[in-house]
Amino acid sequence: MNDAERGHRLAVLLPYRLAPPRMTVRISPPSAAILCFCAIMAASTAWAQSGPAMLSPLQVILKWSPLLLWGFGFNILISLLSMVLGTIAGVGLGLALLSEFRPLAAASWLITQFFRNAPWLVLLFFVMFLVPFQVTLFKTTIPLPDWIKATVGFALPVMANVAEVVRGAVRSIPSTQWEAAESLSFTPRQTMWLIMLPQCIKRMLPPWMNVYALVTMSTVLASIVGVSEMLTLTAQVHAAEGGRPELFAPLYGFALLCFFLYCYPINLWTARLERRYRVR
Amino acid sequence: MATSWTPDQPIVQCVDVRKSFGALEVLKGISLSVRKGEVICIIGPSGSGKSTLIRCINALQPISSGSIQIEGIEVTDPRLDKLALRRKVGMVFQQYNLFPHKTALQNVMMAPIHVLRQNRAEVEARARALLAKVRLAGKEDSYPGELSGGQQQRVAIARSLAMRPDIMLFDEVTAALDPETVKEVLVTIRELAEDGMTCILVTHEMNFAREVADHVYFTDRGVIVEHGPPDTLFTAAKDQRTQRFLSQVL
Numbered sequence: 001m002n003d004a005e006r007g008h009r010l011a012v013l014l015p016y017r018l019a020p021p022r023m024t025v026r027i028s029p030p031s032a033a034i035l036c037f038c039a040i041m042a043a044s045t046a047w048a049q050s051g052p053a054m055l056s057p058l059q060v061i062l063k064w065s066p067l068l069l070w071g072f073g074f075n076i077l078i079s080l081l082s083m084v085l086g087t088i089a090g091v092g093l094g095l096a097l098l099s100e101f102r103p104l105a106a107a108s109w110l111i112t113q114f115f116r117n118a119p120w121l122v123l124l125f126f127v128m129f130l131v132p133f134q135v136t137l138f139k140t141t142i143p144l145p146d147w148i149k150a151t152v153g154f155a156l157p158v159m160a161n162v163a164e165v166v167r168g169a170v171r172s173i174p175s176t177q178w179e180a181a182e183s184l185s186f187t188p189r190q191t192m193w194l195i196m197l198p199q200c201i202k203r204m205l206p207p208w209m210n211v212y213a214l215v216t217m218s219t220v221l222a223s224i225v226g227v228s229e230m231l232t233l234t235a236q237v238h239a240a241e242g243g244r245p246e247l248f249a250p251l252y253g254f255a256l257l258c259f260f261l262y263c264y265p266i267n268l269w270t271a272r273l274e275r276r277y278r279v280r
Numbered sequence: 281m282a283t284s285w286t287p288d289q290p291i292v293q294c295v296d297v298r299k300s301f302g303a304l305e306v307l308k309g310i311s312l313s314v315r316k317g318e319v320i321c322i323i324g325p326s327g328s329g330k331s332t333l334i335r336c337i338n339a340l341q342p343i344s345s346g347s348i349q350i351e352g353i354e355v356t357d358p359r360l361d362k363l364a365l366r367r368k369v370g371m372v373f374q375q376y377n378l379f380p381h382k383t384a385l386q387n388v389m390m391a392p393i394h395v396l397r398q399n400r401a402e403v404e405a406r407a408r409a410l411l412a413k414v415r416l417a418g419k420e421d422s423y424p425g426e427l428s429g430g431q432q433q434r435v436a437i438a439r440s441l442a443m444r445p446d447i448m449l450f451d452e453v454t455a456a457l458d459p460e461t462v463k464e465v466l467v468t469i470r471e472l473a474e475d476g477m478t479c480i481l482v483t484h485e486m487n488f489a490r491e492v493a494d495h496v497y498f499t500d501r502g503v504i505v506e507h508g509p510p511d512t513l514f515t516a517a518k519d520q521r522t523q524r525f526l527s528q529v530l
Contacts, residue, residue, distance in 0.1 A: 180378075180379070183338055183373075184440070185363040185367050186395055187363065198381050199380060
């Protein structure tokens with residue numbers, strides 16, 4: 001009698017485990033890729049009726065993919081830079097929101113609310129048209145290309161959202177931690193940097209990553225103000241291929257696919273972190 | 281004024297301390313004095329202002345009127361250096377309030393290093409000795425979440441002691457503990473008292489108060505109803521309210 005048989009005959013009740021609630025609809029990246037691929041292929045049927053001299057949509061995408069992916073890299077660059085800028089400014093603004101000095105807290109509250117509630121595109125237009133295309137510092141002229149200005153434009157709403165994340169996280173720490181620090185003679189600044197913020201990082205990570213995914217998806221707005229990112233390039237490729245209507249879906253489908261493959265894992269990871277940190 | 285204090289004068293002196301939260305007067309003229317090395321217990325029903333009183337002693341809350349002096353330093357002085365005052369006064373809370381992102385050893389070391397700016401190696405040696413003293417040798421690298429309530433509370437005591445305070449305040453430190461871990465915390469406090477530390481305890485542990493205190497104050501509704509040596513207070517209370525309270529809890 002082998003082990004498997006014995007195990008079968010003397011069936012034991014396995015320990016009861018609560019399955020974690022599955023609230024998210026799970027589409028694995030491979031199946032999403034297949035979905036997008038199908039969409040592209042479906043559009044190819046339209047091409048089948050046209051003349052053989054033209055390239056198939058798939059060939060068009062392959063032909064232009066280095067350029068399109070270069071554009072996508074630009075989107076990622078803009079998103080990363082605006083996240084870095086916005087996070088640095090946002091942590092400062094968030095700390096100012098928590099300041100005991102009333103006028104400072106009030107002013108930063110106003111700034112936060114203003115930039116959180118303004119449409120991103122409007123902010124982008126403001127930065128694009130209000131910031132000069134070059135600045136002269138100590139007789140050196142530094143050019144400010146469009147994409148730098150766009151980065152600043154995205155950093156503004158990021159700053160306001162990060163400020164709110166910081167404020168919420170610090171407020172969520174029980175006030176007894178402040179009292180304990182106070183009774184040990186820590187100054188308010190030491191309490192903030194040594195005791196509050198380190199405890200907040202875990203709590204801040206999921207909402208912060210959420211902001212990042214939002215910024216990444218919003219970077220295509222930069223195409224409206226003429227930055228050569230992926231969407232701009234997609235439109236140009238479409239025009240270069242003669243604006244054939246059957247290329248529309250495959251080309252933009254490719255852009256969708258790229259963004260999905262980049263943002264979806266971030267969201268999955270965020271959800272996982274959220275679940276892990278909920279249990280304290 | 282601070283310089284005029286000598287160790288033979290009361291180390292803590294409260295005179296007619298009043299404290300209101302809005303229209304609610306919580307402390308209605310409390311006067312008490314504690315001598316160096318003395319252990320006093322404040323007992324009384326919930327909501328009688330016991331915790332508020334010791335939080336006022338530590339300047340965690342401002343008082344409405346009256347005077348509190350710690351080693352001759354007036355706590356109500358608007359120019360008071362609160363940080364200097366709190367270096368003399370250690371406080372242990374009901375909910376331990378350890379810093380959850382730091383290990384037991386780091387919890388004990390943080391304040392001496394960052395507040396007193398003492399040498400790290402020396403602080404670490406002292407912190408390890410303190411953890412051994414509260415019987416937590418071997419738990420230095422545990423995080424608060426990995427320790428039992430009683431262990432956490434002993435880390436909290438060690439954390440306060442690391443600042444080398446002159447006075448220790450204990451705010452119902454066993455109230456949140458499981459019965460089986462209460463004893464280990466009380467043993468730690470008793471050893472501290474025997475070493476000559478000035479202690480002010482707010483407690484519901486009547487037997488412990490009787491055993492360890494030099495002087496017991498019974499408070500009810502914001503006033504000190506009666507006070508005296510534990511043997512007198514616990515066996516021959518004069519006031520009816522004290523008698524009723526003791527008959528309920530003993």
